[in-house]
Amino acid sequence: MAAPNDAALAKALGISPQTLGSWRARASIPYGLCMNLARTDGISLDWLLLGRGAMLPEPHALLADESVVAILATLQGLDAKDQEHVHRVALDRKLLRELQQEVVRLRTPN
Numbered sequence: 001m002a003a004p005n006d007a008a009l010a011k012a013l014g015i016s017p018q019t020l021g022s023w024r025a026r027a028s029i030p031y032g033l034c035m036n037l038a039r040t041d042g043i044s045l046d047w048l049l050l051g052r053g054a055m056l057p058e059p060h061a062l063l064a065d066e067s068v069v070a071i072l073a074t075l076q077g078l079d080a081k082d083q084e085h086v087h088r089v090a091l092d093r094k095l096l097r098e099l100q101q102e103v104v105r106l107r108t109p110n
Contacts, residue, residue, distance in 0.1 A: 034048050
């Protein structure tokens, strides 16, 4: 989606320019909108949400982006307490994986 200015972007998103201005001022854009843009326009969520990488993902990265979209959609349906719980579990899993990799590294002879 290419938009030459904020008015055109707001129109393309189906929102008012005031809403877009409010989102910019708060630095907060609804995740649902981001997920829809990623899905319908093939835009990378990393680029859209974090400003990292290419706007259009490489073909091999599409599967990962679809997984991220599905995870975000699921999280969006949870209340804040459940979202925090899922986040803690994910961080625990990541730490466990890192520790397992470190154990393998330490056991491997140099």
